[in-house]
Amino acid sequence: MAQSTMQAGAGRLRKLLLAAVGLQQSSRNVGDVLFHRSIHNHRIKRPSIVHKRSTDILHDPWFNKGTAFPATERDRLGLRGLLPPKVMTFEQQYERFMVDFRQLEANTTDGADDMNALAKWRILNRLHDRNETLYYHVLIKNIKHFAPIIYTPTIGLVCQRYSGLFRRPRGMYFTADDRGEMMSMIYNWPAEQVDMIVVTDGSRILGLGDLGAQGIGIPIGKLDLYVAAAGINPQRVLPVVIDVGTNNQQLLENPQYMGLQQRRLDGEEYTAIIDEFMEAVYTRWPRVIVQFEDFQNKWAFKLLQRYRNVYRVFNDDVQGTAGVALAGLLGAVRAMGHPMEDIAKQKIVVLGAGSAGLGVVNMVKQAMMRLQDHEKATNQFWILDQDGLITSSRKGLNPDVRQYARETDEHDGLKEGDSLLEVVKKVKPDVLLGLSGCGRLFTKEVLEAMKESGCPRPAIFPLSNPTSNAECTAIEAFQYCGPNIIFASGSPFRDVDLGNGKIGHSNQGNNMYFFPGIGLGTLLSGARHVTDGMLHSAAECLAACMSDEHLREGIIFPPIPRIREITAKVAAAVVKEAVKEDNSEGYRETNARELRQIAEDEGELSAYVEEHMWSPEYSPLVSPHSY
Secondary structure (H helix, E strand, O other), X not given: OHHHHHHHHHHHHHHHHHHHOOOOOOOHHHHHHHHHHHHHHHOOOOOEEOOOOXXXXXXXXXXXXXXXXXXXXXXXXXXXXXXXXXXXXXXXXXHHHHHHHHHHHHOOOOOOHHHHHHHHHHHHXXXXXXXXXXXXXXXXXXXXXXXXXXXXXXXHHHHHOHHHHOOOOOOEEEEHHHOOOHHHHHHHOOOOOOOEEEEEOOOOOOOOOXXXXXXXXXXXXXXXXXXXXXXXXXXXXXEEEEEOOOOOHHHHHOOOOOXXXXXXXXXXXXXXXXXXXXXXXXXXXXXXXXXXXXXXXXXXXHHHHHHOOOOOEEEHHHHHHHHHHHHHHHHHHHHXXXXXXXXXXXXXXXXXXXXXXXXXXXXHHHHHHHHHOOOOHHHHEEEEEOOEEOEOOOOOOOHHHHOOOEOOOOOOOOOOOOOHXXXXXXXXXXXXXXXXXXXXXXXXXXXXXXXXXXXXXXXXEXXXXXXXXXXXXXXXXXXXXXXXXXXXXXXXXXXXXXXXXXXXXXXXXXXXXXXXXXXXXHXXXXXXXXXXXXXXXXXXXXXXXXXXXXXXXXXXXXXXXXXXXXHHHHHHHHHHHHHHOOOEOEEOOEEHHHHHHHHOOHHHHHHHHHHOOOOOOOOOEEOHHHO
């Protein structure tokens, strides 16, 4: 009787909710989704079941609330007397932490940049160790200020010194010594469900090279950004390092190094270890997303191609960098006064034919074909490496590069091995891309030649990292190429004062604009694979986020404080594309058919994405042992 009464009440509530949004009872699928969503949004926050009591809870960063535990929970969980008597609010705790942090900043030592950066990382890391909810609240509210601390550039310094900084384990370590054991090891992770894994083998950490097991700092920092920017639940993420040794002689000789002190494995031995890891992960969590991070170029493309049609995988260094670069170019085309589709008409000179350069060029070429069905898109690129312009007369070309090789009998008078300056003068490009990994190759003469290209707003993109490897600085670009350029770099540069109240905007093509939306959109769509179409939709969405007014000023990327809003938009575009490609299986309570209907309405789709983004709030805690 009681059950039937509850069902009748739920039915009446459902009718009221449907009426409120203007739907009839017959609108069953979307109505059901709206009904469950409304119930979800209006109910009291669901409690978390915690199988711990007393100090065990205080030492667990997933459940610890510190001084914010209310009196009822202190009684229920055996905490009375273990905390100071005052019950602080979440915001009071936040302000208390920020006071401490501001005092630290005020007391920093001039000229000791590394020590100051590490001190800031330490205080944030200590908060992360004791209270994850408060940590992410602090991070989200100060994302512009703290992102450079928890990720680049500070995280590079942290990785270099990780063996000395290590205090508390976070994430998992799979090694060459664990062959044959990974399937059982994966069940050592305490979370029942994991949505997102970021994994590295430590072979190419940022621009620092092989740091072996110390590279674990990269997945930790990357997942912090997934939580802060995309609202991925922090209890459902897993940072991983696969330690197959290191070729870093300093680490091999350092008695404090915490990884395997042996030479890095290669070839079939290496792929067998990665294969075993992937099989173990997808056996326990079949719908998890794995993001590869900071693998050396030799393996980055191979592993992506090996797994991308089998699992839900993504490589941020290959696909994320290319996606952000594409978004920047689409924004630059808009800033030139053209529609995005006109990217197919841009003449693009690219310095750098390595994995990063080819990754960007391939994605831009695909965008040209996608937006304008441009069959001869490869004709829009002139690619140079350390030996100059690449033409069809070059011997021993990699097939990936050969498709872009210029014919030597073309009317522009170019020949094999021409220098960057010669190419710019003869081609008169609209866009100059730097992905060489070598600094200061966009010389004064090259930039002055770009000024004479005939393009009213040439795009200058020195994308190589770190700052010392950038092909030119923002000041050099505006000084030698003129005030009307569109400038975007891989590393951060300050805006340039052009005089007369004008500012030369220095845009940073930060992957942070891209990968969180890819991960969230893939998760919420239940996409079977991360496709090129999903990546292109994300880039187009990111480029479309900028207003015409900002573009006229030369601003092609949004401000970092808008990152959650931007990520939600990008994720929605990814979901929509996955549905369009029939690549979607739905997520949790929303099946593929319901998601297809949601994706037809922009407002519904936005609401669907936003409601699934985790936000840091304390949940009521209940212990089965309390009663």
